[in-house]
Amino acid sequence: MRYTVSAPGTPIHAAIQLPASKSISNRALILHALAHGKQTPCNLSDCDDTRVMVRALQGNPEHIDIMAAGTAMRFLTAYLSVTPGSRIITGTQRMQQRPIRILVDSLRLLGAKIDYAGQEGFPPLRITGTELQGDEISLAGNVSSQYISALLMMGAVLPNGLRLHLTGSIISRPYINLTLQLIHDFGGRAEWSSENSITVYPGGYRDVPFTVESDWSAASYWYQILALRGNEERRMKDEESPKGDEHETVELLGLFPRSYQGDSRGAEIFSRLGVHTEYTDRGVRLTLAGTPVSRLEEDMVDIPDLAQTFVVTCCLMDIPFRFTGLQSLKIKETDRIAALITELRKLGYLVRSEQDSVLLWDGERCPAENTPIISTYEDHRMAMAFAPACIVLPQIVIDEPQVVSKSYLAYWEDLKKAGFTISNEQG
Ligand SMILES: O=C(O)C1=C[C@@H](OP(=O)(O)O)[C@@H](O)[C@H](O)C1
Ligand SMILES: C=C(OP(=O)(O)O)C(=O)O
Incomplete structure (x- = not known):
């Protein structure tokens, strides 16, 4: 199965109930x-x-x-x-x-x-x-x-x-x-x-009530969507075809300021890519604010699951980067270093790795494929990190999109709720 994903034609105003962590x-x-x-x-x-x-x-x-x-x-x-x-x-x-x-x-x-x-x-x-x-x-x-x-x-x-x-x-x-x-x-x-x-x-555990909070790793794809929308808005303004200044918002339900999850650090990194986080009584509200940095350098040893989100986002925003601390990526759902390099090449980005633990991009480009089909390698995060590319490209085709169910069963439904169009092809 393949999904062809296209971005909303109108500003995004969505409230998304994220999956639990x-x-x-x-x-x-x-x-x-x-x-x-x-x-x-x-x-x-x-x-x-x-x-x-x-x-x-x-x-x-x-x-x-x-x-x-x-x-x-x-x-x-x-x-x-x-x-x-x-x-x-x-x-x-x-x-x-x-x-x-x-x-x-x-x-x-x-x-x-x-x-x-x-x-x-x-x-x-x-x-x-x-x-x-x-x-x-x-x-x-x-x-x-x-x-x-x-x-x-x-x-x-x-x-x-x-x-x-x-x-x-x-x-x-x-x-x-x-x-x-x-x-x-x-x-x-x-x-x-x-x-x-x-x-x-020693002493074991007690039978206690416990409630699971929403998933900050899943939140990263919504931050990515907003960052890329901001990028497109700035580009359109430069080209003097303003879309109006209606501000886009995504509210992510079930996230808290003092989260247990290390991936909550994504909010701070995304603030450097133009996404502002405001905590509400039911989650976080994301809006566009500020000018993105011109280069991103980050040690990701504490946040390996965000690597794909940031690598794809930075390429699509034309922000050169160097991400270190990625030594665990080779033994995850797929070799994520190889998968990222291969799939980004299809979109025209020449990303390189060093010592199996660094991914870097200095802005090198190659001809993009005419109709790239993103392979997902049984890795949910490949599908989720590449789908937002449709904001920058006319559309994106994701192979084996059902892989998202590993961590985020309703990902495609939630994209539709936010106004994305998804059509299903047999592949
Ligand atoms: O303990 C956990 O819940 C996890 C630890 C991390 O794995 P590594 O410790 O293998 O990096 C992370 O990548 C994984 O998605 C979830
Ligand atoms: C690496 C991941 O999961 P796990 O190692 O638990 O399969 C992940 O969800 O990105």
């Missing part, structure tokens, strides 16, 4: 399960990654397929290691290429019974739950924070708690802090004991 939903579900809780967390995400988690935790299945959900794979691996029973956990072909050895080695050192059911170092895994005795381990902090979050959540149910020492530079640190925050909300105790060590105290 899958990162928070999946942590809340694990903590709720470890608490043997009765009060199901409220406002859980309806996305694929959370659905597979709900299914895995219900009815004690022996064969668990978490499809493409990295958090579910990693969090459940630790959870199942301390849960009675023997199970196989697997996922999509891509999931079977996403490394898990660091987590498995750590759990084995604590006494877990885990075997590789396919290739060493990768899912599928056979896990037999047992009582873990270890209480202290070192593991690399520079591959995926999800291994660390998985161990932390499990740590509070171990008889002596858990001390983690993280080696190497720590990536995605806000996601570790998100885990610590949720552990605390569920009545556990865990804290940084130094710059690179974390202590989880």
